[in-house]
Amino acid sequence: SRSLSLAVIPGDGIGQEVVAEGLKVLSAVLPPDTKLETREFDFGAKRYHATGQTLTDEDLEQLKEHDAILLGAIGDPSVPSGVLERGFLLKLRFAFDHHVNLRPSKLYPGVGTPLAGSPQIDFVVVREGTEGPYTGNGGVIRTGTPQEVATEVSLNTAFGIERVVRDAYARAQARPRKKLTLVHKNNVLVHAGRLWTRIFEQVGREYPDVSTDYLHVDAATIFLVTQPERFDVIVTDNLFGDIITDLAAAVSGGIGVAASGNINPGREFPSMFEPVHGSAPDIAGQSKADPTATVLSVALLLRHLGYDAQADRIDTAVQADLAERTGRPARSTVEIGDALAARVSG
Amino acid sequence: SRSLSLAVIPGDGIGQEVVAEGLKVLSAVLPPDTKLETREFDFGAKRYHATGQTLTDEDLEQLKEHDAILLGAIGDPSVPSGVLERGFLLKLRFAFDHHVNLRPSKLYPGVGTPLAGSPQIDFVVVREGTEGPYTGNGGVIRTGTPQEVATEVSLNTAFGIERVVRDAYARAQARPRKKLTLVHKNNVLVHAGRLWTRIFEQVGREYPDVSTDYLHVDAATIFLVTQPERFDVIVTDNLFGDIITDLAAAVSGGIGVAASGNINPGREFPSMFEPVHGSAPDIAGQSKADPTATVLSVALLLRHLGYDAQADRIDTAVQADLAERTGRPARSTVEIGDALAARVSG
Ligand SMILES: CC(C)[C@H](C(=O)O)[C@@H](O)C(=O)O
Ligand SMILES: CC(C)[C@H](C(=O)O)[C@@H](O)C(=O)O
Numbered sequence: 284s285r286s287l288s289l290a291v292i293p294g295d296g297i298g299q300e301v302v303a304e305g306l307k308v309l310s311a312v313l314p315p316d317t318k319l320e321t322r323e324f325d326f327g328a329k330r331y332h333a334t335g336q337t338l339t340d341e342d343l344e345q346l347k348e349h350d351a352i353l354l355g356a357i358g359d360p361s362v363p364s365g366v367l368e369r370g371f372l373l374k375l376r377f378a379f380d381h382h383v384n385l386r387p388s389k390l391y392p393g394v395g396t397p398l399a400g401s402p403q404i405d406f407v408v409v410r411e412g413t414e415g416p417y418t419g420n421g422g423v424i425r426t427g428t429p430q431e432v433a434t435e436v437s438l439n440t441a442f443g444i445e446r447v448v449r450d451a452y453a454r455a456q457a458r459p460r461k462k463l464t465l466v467h468k469n470n471v472l473v474h475a476g477r478l479w480t481r482i483f484e485q486v487g488r489e490y491p492d493v494s495t496d497y498l499h500v501d502a503a504t505i506f507l508v509t510q511p512e513r514f515d516v517i518v519t520d521n522l523f524g525d526i527i528t529d530l531a532a533a534v535s536g537g538i539g540v541a542a543s544g545n546i547n548p549g550r551e552f553p554s555m556f557e558p559v560h561g562s563a564p565d566i567a568g569q570s571k572a573d574p575t576a577t578v579l580s581v582a583l584l585l586r587h588l589g590y591d592a593q594a595d596r597i598d599t600a601v602q603a604d605l606a607e608r609t610g611r612p613a614r615s616t617v618e619i620g621d622a623l624a625a626r627v628s629g
Numbered sequence: 630s631r632s633l634s635l636a637v638i639p640g641d642g643i644g645q646e647v648v649a650e651g652l653k654v655l656s657a658v659l660p661p662d663t664k665l666e667t668r669e670f671d672f673g674a675k676r677y678h679a680t681g682q683t684l685t686d687e688d689l690e691q692l693k694e695h696d697a698i699l700l701g702a703i704g705d706p707s708v709p710s711g712v713l714e715r716g717f718l719l720k721l722r723f724a725f726d727h728h729v730n731l732r733p734s735k736l737y738p739g740v741g742t743p744l745a746g747s748p749q750i751d752f753v754v755v756r757e758g759t760e761g762p763y764t765g766n767g768g769v770i771r772t773g774t775p776q777e778v779a780t781e782v783s784l785n786t787a788f789g790i791e792r793v794v795r796d797a798y799a800r801a802q803a804r805p806r807k808k809l810t811l812v813h814k815n816n817v818l819v820h821a822g823r824l825w826t827r828i829f830e831q832v833g834r835e836y837p838d839v840s841t842d843y844l845h846v847d848a849a850t851i852f853l854v855t856q857p858e859r860f861d862v863i864v865t866d867n868l869f870g871d872i873i874t875d876l877a878a879a880v881s882g883g884i885g886v887a888a889s890g891n892i893n894p895g896r897e898f899p900s901m902f903e904p905v906h907g908s909a910p911d912i913a914g915q916s917k918a919d920p921t922a923t924v925l926s927v928a929l930l931l932r933h934l935g936y937d938a939q940a941d942r943i944d945t946a947v948q949a950d951l952a953e954r955t956g957r958p959a960r961s962t963v964e965i966g967d968a969l970a971a972r973v974s975g
Contacts, residue, residue: 365816373817397854399745416762416783421820427827431787433820437762441777468868470711471719474767474779481773501875508743508854508879522814526872529847533854 284316287588290349290553294327296562297572297616298355304574304620305353305581308600311624312585312593322349326371328359337370343378351584352555355577356562369419376412379552381545382443383450384410384521385583386528386559388511393606394536398508404535406514409451410524412545414443415475417521439475439520444482450548451518452490462515463487464496466503466523479520503527507534532559540605542579546587556584570615575601578623593627600626632664633934636695636899640673642908643918643962644701650920650966651699651927654946657970658931658939668695672717674705683716689724697930698901701923702908715765722758725898727891728789729796730756730867731929732874732905734857739952740882744854750881752860755797756870758891760789761821763867785821785866790828796894797864798836808861809833810842812849812869825866849873853880878905886951888925892933902930916961921947924969939973946972 291306293299306321313319324342331337346352352375357367375381390396390404420436448465455463465483469476480497487495498506500523506513507530519527532541541559558576566572582597600623614622637652639645652667659665670692677683692698698721703713721727736742736750766782794811801809811829815822826843833841844852846869852859853876865873878887887905904922912918928943946969960968 365819365822368816369819397745398743416781417817419819421783421818423820423824425787429787429791431824433785433824435762435783435785435818435821437767437781437783439779439781441771441775445775468871470714471763471868471871472767472781473711473715473765474769475781476711478769478777478779501871504850504872504876505879505884508876509883522817525814525817525847526850530850530854530876533851537855538851 286318288320288349290346290352291321291323292326292354294355294357295359296356296564296567298562300616301572301574301577302355305577307620307624308578309581311628312596327357328362331362338374349553351553354555354557358562376545380547382413382447383546383548384412385544385546388531388535390535391602391605393609396534398534403512408517408528411447411521414438415521439478444479448482448486448518451516452486452493455493455516456490460515461493463493464517466498466500466517466519468500539573540575542576542583544583554587556580570617572616574616574620596627630662634666634695636692636698637667637669638672638700640701640703641705642702642910642913644908646962647918647920647923648701651923653966653970654924655927657974658942673703674708677708684720695899697899700901700903704908722891726893728759728793729892729894730758731890731892734877734881736881737948737951739955742880744880749858754863754874757793757867760784761867785824790825794828794832794864797862798832798839801839801862802836806861807839809839810863812844812846812863812865814846885919886921888922888929890929900933902926916963918962920962920966942973
């Protein structure tokens, strides 16, 4: 018998509610001989207000003992912008070397999209997670004066780019269309652009069956709304990935169904899975939040740990549930979780 | 009698064709007592291949003698990515201190959009044009090795931010809704983010009748496709502006109607006006290109030089022309230019 040890971080706002449903579906889908052990952590706004702490070295030590992390949402208007983002979310990504941020976009039948027509959307963005302008590098002189100068430094290493590009090629190769698009801005950001382009081409020689493509990030946003079907796998830098995955979520059914994994592919550290949506304090505690994005994040978690059949069952259940929503009354967070749990165990 | 002296840069691909129609409409709309003098410059791929030059100091001296610059499109697949972009387009923006990149997005009646429903879109992006990650700052060590490191440095000055933010507030104040949204990523890019936020709030105190709003760039892309009607004026940095204006063009009728001005508001240097679209070599020379974006750029040019009534007439003519397109056979570049010229002089 196997065991799966999970660190659970409900976090703020609707985090608690959606994570409960994610765990419900996880328990329902796991094979009977797999023992699920969960430990809850209280990170987020409440702990920050009470202790001033966001994520300590000791916290990291404790998180490290788990196979994976499931997170609901972190963030609250009562905490100044940036404190929990950098003090918790980014700190965790860097500490656990989550260099692959995986964000699938699939427009399931029956799900609304702001796009006209019936676009076919089924692609995945592989966003670099530990470099680019996210490293905190940069600074300020003459703060608060009319002569203030502020810099932000984007750091890009061959090492860091190669590993994420390689991951993206492997994912593209495993998909039917086998197509990989590099998104950057190499006509303006030439230093980083040349490095990304060189490594993209170099690694590509090892994947001759994967067809490749390049788009500037500005052009990519156009195609995401006019021809989303042209995308299969996209690999891109940390900041461009942040921007285009929100757009991708918006066109493929909204953040109610957008899942995300912050992955350490070599499993030296536990990977973290979370819905793309935030803590939505306006609807917290009302059982109004859609737990689907969290449930799909659980599927990504299972796939990462090798439970592919179980992940498939969640995907199928979600697809069936979404297809039946049109015209029906809205259900509560718990009702959707119950329905999905029933489907995966049925 | 006044005179208007214009530097004309047809450039590459469809540039020649659309600029000819832009000039036709300009001639038709100008008051009879205004003398139009144009001088054509041959910048672009052909000159680069013949001479290796993109934009020399002498070129800049000659351009400087004009009231404004009208550009068609620069760029050709035969020139390596980045050469004409940095050697010509960006060089001109920096040399002539085009710190306001003005990009209106208006969905005219009868114009198609990839968005479902009938969104109301009428906003303008004021993009900073001389700072951020566009300055060429950054570098590379250990080029071509597995230890290569590349940096890109985003430079942000209180001076540079204040002047563009002030310009944006003034534009917001002059519009009926008087709303200004700052788009940045101040929860991650904290050094630049704090500076932008401080100046945005500080300058805002001088415009108490303008309502303000802040969005992270990733969230802004979501709203651009789900609630574009929420935007009135947006002010943002060079890179974020590049990205969201392409998305904005895509949702508001496509790059066929997207106009752009690279403006030096104090008029120390001539400002440059150009369609957002590129040189489209695939349809060059076939009179298939839509000159509307160039004609709308001419309207921006006229407004910048104080010919407001003439700019209004172009806007009205374009609006009427677009409204009549549905269901009619496609017209050639010249036919559309003729129709618009007839309308503005009628
Ligand atoms: C909250 C923020 C730090 C984060 C990011 O920018 O990566 C978020 O936008 C995301 O995409 O996960
Ligand atoms: C061609 C390129 C340098 C340019 C930019 O990035 O500014 C273009 O995308 C634009 O938006 O005008």
